[in-house]
Amino acid sequence: MKKLVAGIDIGGTNTVYGLVDIDGKIMAEGSFPTMKYQKFDLFLEALVHGLQLLQESVKEASELTGIGFGAPCGNYYTGRIEHAANLKVWGEVLPVAEKLAAYYPELPVVITNDANAAAIGEMLYGAAKGMRNFSVITLGTGLGSGIVVNGDLLYGNDSFAGEFGHIIVSPNGRECGCGRQGCLETYASASGIVRTVYKLLADHRGASELKAISFNELSADMISKAAENGDPIAIEAFAHTGLYLGRALADLVAITAPEAIILCGGLTHAGKYIFEPTYQHMEANMLSLWKGKVKLLPSELDDRNAAVLGSAALVWKKLIKNYKSI
Amino acid sequence: MKKLVAGIDIGGTNTVYGLVDIDGKIMAEGSFPTMKYQKFDLFLEALVHGLQLLQESVKEASELTGIGFGAPCGNYYTGRIEHAANLKVWGEVLPVAEKLAAYYPELPVVITNDANAAAIGEMLYGAAKGMRNFSVITLGTGLGSGIVVNGDLLYGNDSFAGEFGHIIVSPNGRECGCGRQGCLETYASASGIVRTVYKLLADHRGASELKAISFNELSADMISKAAENGDPIAIEAFAHTGLYLGRALADLVAITAPEAIILCGGLTHAGKYIFEPTYQHMEANMLSLWKGKVKLLPSELDDRNAAVLGSAALVWKKLIKNYKSI
Numbered sequence: 036m037k038k039l040v041a042g043i044d045i046g047g048t049n050t051v052y053g054l055v056d057i058d059g060k061i062m063a064e065g066s067f068p069t070m071k072y073q074k075f076d077l078f079l080e081a082l083v084h085g086l087q088l089l090q091e092s093v094k095e096a097s098e099l100t101g102i103g104f105g106a107p108c109g110n111y112y113t114g115r116i117e118h119a120a121n122l123k124v125w126g127e128v129l130p131v132a133e134k135l136a137a138y139y140p141e142l143p144v145v146i147t148n149d150a151n152a153a154a155i156g157e158m159l160y161g162a163a164k165g166m167r168n169f170s171v172i173t174l175g176t177g178l179g180s181g182i183v184v185n186g187d188l189l190y191g192n193d194s195f196a197g198e199f200g201h202i203i204v205s206p207n208g209r210e211c212g213c214g215r216q217g218c219l220e221t222y223a224s225a226s227g228i229v230r231t232v233y234k235l236l237a238d239h240r241g242a243s244e245l246k247a248i249s250f251n252e253l254s255a256d257m258i259s260k261a262a263e264n265g266d267p268i269a270i271e272a273f274a275h276t277g278l279y280l281g282r283a284l285a286d287l288v289a290i291t292a293p294e295a296i297i298l299c300g301g302l303t304h305a306g307k308y309i310f311e312p313t314y315q316h317m318e319a320n321m322l323s324l325w326k327g328k329v330k331l332l333p334s335e336l337d338d339r340n341a342a343v344l345g346s347a348a349l350v351w352k353k354l355i356k357n358y359k360s361i
Numbered sequence: 362m363k364k365l366v367a368g369i370d371i372g373g374t375n376t377v378y379g380l381v382d383i384d385g386k387i388m389a390e391g392s393f394p395t396m397k398y399q400k401f402d403l404f405l406e407a408l409v410h411g412l413q414l415l416q417e418s419v420k421e422a423s424e425l426t427g428i429g430f431g432a433p434c435g436n437y438y439t440g441r442i443e444h445a446a447n448l449k450v451w452g453e454v455l456p457v458a459e460k461l462a463a464y465y466p467e468l469p470v471v472i473t474n475d476a477n478a479a480a481i482g483e484m485l486y487g488a489a490k491g492m493r494n495f496s497v498i499t500l501g502t503g504l505g506s507g508i509v510v511n512g513d514l515l516y517g518n519d520s521f522a523g524e525f526g527h528i529i530v531s532p533n534g535r536e537c538g539c540g541r542q543g544c545l546e547t548y549a550s551a552s553g554i555v556r557t558v559y560k561l562l563a564d565h566r567g568a569s570e571l572k573a574i575s576f577n578e579l580s581a582d583m584i585s586k587a588a589e590n591g592d593p594i595a596i597e598a599f600a601h602t603g604l605y606l607g608r609a610l611a612d613l614v615a616i617t618a619p620e621a622i623i624l625c626g627g628l629t630h631a632g633k634y635i636f637e638p639t640y641q642h643m644e645a646n647m648l649s650l651w652k653g654k655v656k657l658l659p660s661e662l663d664d665r666n667a668a669v670l671g672s673a674a675l676v677w678k679k680l681i682k683n684y685k686s687i
Contacts, residue, residue, distance in 0.1 A: 168522075182616070184510050184517070185510075189616075191618025192493070192495075192619055192620040196494075196616065196617050197616065198648060199616055201615045201648050203611065203612060203646055213649070215648070282532070285529065286529060289525065290515075290522065290523065290524070290525055290528065290616060291515065291522050291616075292517025292518050292521050292522035320529055322527050328519075
């Protein structure tokens with residue numbers, strides 16, 4: 036019987052789930068809008084039903100051997116989702132592992148946030164294969180991070196370590212959703228670069244195709260396109276983003292001495308426009324000890340599959356560890 | 362036979378060494394000026410001789426079971442001291458573990474830098490007893506850090522993680538010994554606060570007893586004394602130091618989510634003058650998730666013994682782990 040695990044990513048908009056083999060092959064997958072279900076119990080019931088349908092759709096005989104969850108505010112230690120702003124209609128604390136045990140009493144359930152899941156996904160199936168010390172930075176609407184130390188995720192005392200998006204890079208700087216000011220993610224993220232474009236448009240004269248687009252409409256992908264067209268404001272916006280991100284990564288290197296830092300998420304679709312200034316400023320601000328030694332890499336997971344693969348990798352990592360110790 | 366380990370701290374000025382039992386009791390200790398010996402081989406020979414004399418001086422029959430080294434640029438992975446500025450007359454790379462094996466072929470040798478040793482010292486014998494996620498910040502001439510994650514030191518890919526003194530807190534700020542500008546240790550350290558006093562004296566008018574002291578003579582202890590006397594410049598200098606340190610610690614919390622941060626070293630002799638502003642700014646800059654939850658503690662190791670105890674703790678930790686796995 037082919038051993039499979041379930042990888043589940045609960046996002047504010049959609050929940051995606053799949054069955055994944057040990058080599059990272061997604062055998063079947065599905066999704067539904069997270070808020071289709073007004074109660075957490077109904078959501079879980081639908082999810083379990085969805086997993087059963089997936090398993091029936093797999094042609095080979097298969098056995099489900101574990102469940103990995105990526106979810107905002109997923110607590111690895113308690114198996115719960117705690118105080119996730121997007122999921123508050125379901126309650127403040129959602130006991131994922133405990134509730135799943137009613138359906139799958141024998142299976143290990145691993146839960147953490149999506150950036151941590153992405154890090155283990157890269158370690159098992161992507162750009163961090165064979166590495167034991169690295170970080171994954173997700174540049175989406177916000178900035179998330181999964182920091183791997185000596186082969187394991189850095190969870191810290193309460194499981195919520197890795198809030199690298201909320202180091203303060205500019206005291207009294209931009210307002211952040213967390214209620215403070217100057218957090219890294221207000222500069223280095225898909226929403227941060229939109230703010231940077233508007234700052235540049237305010238400060239400078241001269242033509243830019245971005246002047247025709249409203250704040251609400253402007254996306255990181257549009258800014259990438261404009262940069263490819265040679266738009267000076269767009270190129271400058273990426274340079275600013277790389278300045279803030281590169282500096283912060285130099286600090287992350289000083290603290291964690293990783294072999295590599297892997298960037299993923301929407302903003303990385305801009306390719307060289309984001310990687311080049313980021314690497315330049317990371318190198319320029321790094322202690323000489325590490326200059327030229329720390330790789331800055333793009334994700335090697337397909338964006339479309341990364342969430343399911345990362346969540347599945349969480350539990351595969353645990354199972355592989357257990358297999359080895361047998 | 363009583364099992365003992367040797368704890369050795371190689372400083373730029375003095376090398377201190379001692380024999381330590383599993384409970385952290387220093388049974389005997391010695392020291393000599395590090396640069397008394399012009400060659401590394403002669404230094405080691407003297408050290409081994411010193412350890413033999415110590416062992417003879419212990420009244421109980423004892424057995425040496427391991428050797429722990431704290432040294433600048435001590436590489437845990439290779440067992441060598443690599444490119445330590447203070448020890449360059451002995452060579453760029455000093456193979457400590459390899460050379461000691463000639464004297465003690467059976468014994469485990471553990472080497473790392475002094476801040477990492479201090480962290481394990483606090484974990485076994487000091488303020489971090491029972492903790493698995495915490496950081497120790499040493500505020501001496503520079504700022505060192507030992508970061509413990511899930512019960513083990515964060516060494517990173519090359520063993521040199523934890524250079525928290527070299528995160529850049531002020532781009533284009535103060536010149537640092539590392540060749541860059543604005544590193545945390547140029548503000549938050551015994552030498553940093555001296556610079557801060559001079560900055561304040563330059564910027565402000567009014568009386569201060571510190572005006573009578575030259576830059577070369579001024580020490581952190583003098584600034585503490587002046588603060589105790591109510592000197593406004595001295596008190597303001599500690600407030601500035603706490604601002605930079607507290608902000609940086611809030612970032613360290615965001616990255617590592619520790620249970621506690623422990624401050625040690627010369628600057629902490631100032632007690633409330635350094636702890637209060639540091640804690641205030643750490644709290645003010647922390648994500649709400651952690652507010653009021655992360656302890657800021659003074660070291661519980663006697664300054665005089667901390668270096669020997671920390672180095673001994675490195676190897677006791679390893680031996681205890683091995684004992685447990687038997």
